[in-house]
Amino acid sequence: MQIFLARTQGFCAGVARAIQTVEQALTAFGAPLYVFHEIVHNTSVVGHFKTKGVVFVNCINAVPPGGRLIFSAHGVSPAIVDQARVRGLLTIDATCPLVTKVHHEAAFFAAQDTPVILIGHNGHEEVEGTSGYVKPELLHIVSTVEDIDQLTIAAHKKVAVITQTTLSVDDTRTLILKLRGRFPRLTGPDREDICYATQNRQEAIKELARSLAPASPANSLIIICGSPNSSNSNRLQETGSHLGVTTIIVDHAGEIDMALLKNKTHIGISSGASVPRDLVDEIMARISNAYPDSTVTTFDNPEKNIVFPLPDM
Ligand code: SF4
Known part of the structure; x- marks a missing residue:
């Protein structure tokens, strides 16, 4: 054989950074330490940190006021950051810088009132976080050619496309080509949101x-x-x-x-x-x-x- x-x-560098962030926070501040969502999507890593006193939460209210909370590598929406601030949490942002870059792109296009098409998997934490940077009426999440067929944005409009960082390169290229054909004024990165x-x-x-x-x-x-x-x-x-x-x-x-x-x-x-x-x-x-x-x-x-x-x- x-x-x-x-x-x-x-x-990858983003995962290594997130894991080191939790390790250093544990050393500096001790347990309990809270992490919003899984720090990275790996059963072994999450299990290891649970044994060290890390508590993974999916809701800001699950962290006691004044608690210390780390945002995972997948990033969070501005609304979650606000909720943590209002609750008086001490936060550390372990969002991968390459996800933060997509957040900035989303915020940039949304500030211009440009409809934003986000290619990604609905329900994934990263997509939830990035979505939060775009007004709901401007946001369109697609993951298939059929989703693009169902978009109701007028073809002459300026439209921006951004993507989740962990998509199939080949599938995403197909979707972006389809979008280019549908929206001649399409703007945004080609495939470089995929890390x-x-x-x-x-x-x-x-x-x-x-x-x-x-x-x-x-x-x-x-x-x-x-x-x-x-x-x-x-x-x-x-x-x-x-x-x-x-x-x-x-x-x-x-x-x-x-x-x-x-x-x-x-x-x-x-x-x-x-x-x-x-x-x-x-x-x-x-x-x-x-x-x-x-x-x-x-x-x-x-x-x-x-x-x-x-x-x-
Ligand atoms: S965006 Fe890429 S580099 Fe960053 S954590 Fe995810 S897989 Fe790793």
Whole structure:
């Protein structure tokens, strides 16, 4: 069996920053420490912090007045910031700077009374946060071509498009092309709201698929490590599947159905941007133990030196 480990492993800079923020706040202020939503979408990371006394909340009123609250990497709307201020909370903003950039874009277009089309998954925390920067009457959330067909904005109007940071690069390009055809005065970024980490990870899956190509589809498999609610991890699973490779997503090594590996000669392994590297190592170890003659091919990680400075606390 040949195992290929995708070149993008470990936390992206935004996730690393958010996790370090919680760690440093715990050291400086101790527990209880409150975090609005999951700090990042990873079961293992969230579970680890719960054991340290971190309380994850989905409502500002769940934090006692005067409590210390961290906003997660996915960001929050201005209304949530206001609610925290009114309640007298001490807040630390661990929003990824690349999400904050999208907030600024949303606020910029909304200030001009330009309708804003937000490509993203309704209900995702990041989309909720970004939506809060746009007046409801100007906001249109779309995630499919059909959603675009149902827009009622007049075609001659100036319209802005922004996106969630963790979307499929290929699907988003299709949607933006469709929007350009529909709204000649469309403005906004092309695909650069999709962050570098998401783009690199999807490219790395395409590279993995090329590495697996010598094997027949029946003999190859891609395993993505990522939690069920991780948007960027789910997009990796879709990317592999769209390329015709059977691609599964697991939260940890114990979730792998080892029967799936029978008769496989080529296995690709990757992970989402919020997955601790040791979870991937455990997957590699489980497979290597079951198939001691397997070989492992790795690639150079292009993200080693990308670091975001920590927020003020
Ligand atoms: S996936 Fe992208 S937007 Fe999300 S935290 Fe990482 S770098 Fe930031």
